[in-house]
Amino acid sequence: MINIRRVRALTAFASLTIAACAIALPSAAGAQGNDAKPADTLPVTVSMGDVSLTKLPFIMAADYGIYERNGLKVRQFITPYAANVVKQRGINVPAENVSSDKGQIDIGGGSPTIVRMTTVAGAPQRVILATTDLYSRYHILTRGDIKSVADIKGKRIGYGSFGALNHFSLMMFFKQNGIDPDKDVIMMSNAQEIHNVIKENQVDVIAANAQTPGDAKKAGMNDLVNLTPLKIQMPGSGVNADKDWLAKNHEAAKRFMKATVEAVALMKQDKQKAFASLTKWFGITDKDVLEITYSESADLPSKPYPNIEGIKNMQSVYTWRGMAMHKPEDFVDSSFITELDKSGYIDSLYKKTDGSK
16 A cells, blocks of 8 residues: 555655756755865766665755755766666656666665675675664564564565665564574565565565555554664665775765765754755655654764674675675775764764854
8 A cells, every 4th residue: 555645755756856956956054064165066976776765965965055065066866776666656757867877976775785796796896985874774564464573484575685775684683583584484586565565465574664664554564573773783875985986086075975964964953954855855744744754864873984883784694705705894984984073073063053062
């Protein structure tokens, strides 16, 4: 069963276009910090792995001129895979807003990024510069007759793609509950939606984000386990830069990371501006829905260091040689966040007007 409000919201977001996020709308009121705008402007292409609320800071960076103020001309777009996923929910993203281009920066999950780099020949080699979502927020949703964790054994488990954050979350859930994903359950890719359970009867269990359980319950499914309170650390959504591009474009990456922490600070401290972006891009106008949505988004770290503990968790469930031969630090570059942190710049974004923090 589809939540009509959400369909309309996401349709509005899709039709307005993620690519249009690249058109920064200057706003003095949205300014963070007192640094002068750089004299030059550097172009950056940004691919966004999916249509989700973890993208809110980057949407706000466009809405309130944060990219522009940091001397960036950003083109953002959704990937064909992501467009196909939301199409299954009844949302058609205009073709001009979809691109298979390899973004110089990708806003997406660290887990699928690392899995691709260690299993797929020719996969983009990326470096994680920031993790903006540290914990798994997924819910284990099941067919109505599955009442306990024990009932999951022998069932068909749906997920998006191998290494995706919903797959990683399932693997961590299995590990914590003594379920062998190779022997105790049947793992099925490309089956991460409610309709894969209810309409197509392709799988019995899925891991879905926090916006889905209400619709699942209406469709007769069980919200068996909410993983959010468990604080399972993951290499979640964040800023992932192409390795070759990064080596030649240190200044552009530095500006993008500065824009990122500014956008997160704006999101956390100005609820009304966050609401405005949610309304503009997601079409959400109901106050209660805005509050719930904002509470999820506002729980992002102010200092989004790459999540080393999350990568360690990932390496504990994905154990092939190409993964195990690396240290977690091999996949990240924390220098940009470290510089912004040690300089006091990030803290300065959260100081009140009277000078106190």
